[in-house]
Amino acid sequence: MSRIIMGIESSCDETGVGLVRLHDDGTVELLADEVASSVEQHARFGGVVPEVASRAHLEAMVPTTERAFEKAGLALSDVDAIAVTAGPGLAGALLVGVSAAKAYATALDVPLYGVNHLAGHIAVDTLQHGPLPAPCLALLVSGGHTQLLRVDDIASGITELGSTVDDAAGEAYDKVARVLGLPYPGGPPIDKAAKNGDPAAIAFPRGMTGPRDAKNDFSFSGLKTSVARWVEGATRRGEEIPVDDVAASFQEAVADVLTMKAVRAAKEQGIGTIVISGGVAANSRLSSLAAERCAAAGIELRVPRPRLCTDNGAMIAALGAHVVAAKLPTTPLDFSANPALPV
Ligand code: KG4
Ligand code: ZN
Numbered sequence: 001m002s003r004i005i006m007g008i009e010s011s012c013d014e015t016g017v018g019l020v021r022l023h024d025d026g027t028v029e030l031l032a033d034e035v036a037s038s039v040e041q042h043a044r045f046g047g048v049v050p051e052v053a054s055r056a057h058l059e060a061m062v063p064t065t066e067r068a069f070e071k072a073g074l075a076l077s078d079v080d081a082i083a084v085t086a087g088p089g090l091a092g093a094l095l096v097g098v099s100a101a102k103a104y105a106t107a108l109d110v111p112l113y114g115v116n117h118l119a120g121h122i123a124v125d126t127l128q129h130g131p132l133p134a135p136c137l138a139l140l141v142s143g144g145h146t147q148l149l150r151v152d153d154i155a156s157g158i159t160e161l162g163s164t165v166d167d168a169a170g171e172a173y174d175k176v177a178r179v180l181g182l183p184y185p186g187g188p189p190i191d192k193a194a195k196n197g198d199p200a201a202i203a204f205p206r207g208m209t210g211p212r213d214a215k216n217d218f219s220f221s222g223l224k225t226s227v228a229r230w231v232e233g234a235t236r237r238g239e240e241i242p243v244d245d246v247a248a249s250f251q252e253a254v255a256d257v258l259t260m261k262a263v264r265a266a267k268e269q270g271i272g273t274i275v276i277s278g279g280v281a282a283n284s285r286l287s288s289l290a291a292e293r294c295a296a297a298g299i300e301l302r303v304p305r306p307r308l309c310t311d312n313g314a315m316i317a318a319l320g321a322h323v324v325a326a327k328l329p330t331t332p333l334d335f336s337a338n339p340a341l342p343v
Pocket of ligand 2 (some may be wrong): 117121142
């Protein structure tokens with residue numbers, strides 16, 4: 001008998017409620033994916049304001065849940081299990097989702113699973129491309145995280161190979177956009193401007209690619225500073241800023257490092273599939289360069305559609321379904337959210 005899993009996400013600025021059906025053969029089908037974003041409320045601050053995000057989650061949680069059930073044509077009583085993001089993320093924001101999940105699980109008398117947000121970003125791919133081959137390598141790139149992960153089992157076997165030592169890739173996009181006078185979040189406008197620019201116009205640094213640097217770690221703070229210095233210099237000299245060329249050259253540096261490190265790690269570990277997920281996976285140059293380099297290395301590339309790559313509830317429901325299918329233990333109702341939860 002198939003089962004309905006509800007997923008709740010509230011780790012950053014997106015309130016997400018997803019519903020999936022776990023079929024007897026282990027496949028997971030997407031039924032609803034409703035998201036309410038507070039991104040516009042953070043825009044004038046150039047980044048997410050935790051208190052504003054928590055309040056927005058509180059207001060959006062019930063309406064978003066109602067919309068998800070309406071879209072799926074289901075009632076609350078149809079739910080067989082609930083999964084919620086237990087971390088990592090903003091403490092106050094996580095608390096809203098965790099509290100809601102506990103309330104629904106108690107009222108409906110169904111099992112509750114506190115799950116990892118990062119694993120959710122990978123699990124979501126199964127909604128679009130089917131079961132993940134094991135092992136696979138995940139490149140997780142968003143406003144909050146930049147990680148290389150080895151996935152032996154999506155429900156219980158993820159190992160971190162490396163991560164950023166400073167800024168996340170999306171954070172670098174957001175900061176560089178600010179320097180260029182482009183709106184927040186910076187990824188989409190930089191991606192767009194870069195289409196009219198020359199990626200070889202300015203040789204920006206490739207962070208952590210020296211012979212003594214940790215192979216699987218990333219650094220984007222030096223790149224961000226280098227772009228800011230370049231723009232300052234040009235401004236001082238009274239030159240007009242070639243926004244398109246700066247955007248294209250910056251974007252090339254990010255995509256070059258991310259894809260080079262992911263493909264190298266996959267080759268070294270003998271892994272035949274790379275999954276790229278998180279908000280930055282929507283970047284056009286990142287996906288085209290990844291496709292080129294994966295093809296050259298004989299590696300399969302999977303990139304979920306942009307809507308699934310950014311934070312949402314369906315990714316948590318999908319992960320919940322894999323956890324239920326693996327018959328892992330439920331999480332006690334008195335568990336706490338963990339802002340620094342490791343994979
Ligand atoms: O996954 P996500 O929605 O939220 C976090 O968990 O952070 O990722 C948001 C990040 C932002 O930094 C945004 O600038 C970036 O993803 N982003 C992009 C693109 N679309 C969104 N970065 C580069 N290119 C894009 N097309
Ligand atoms: Zn995320």
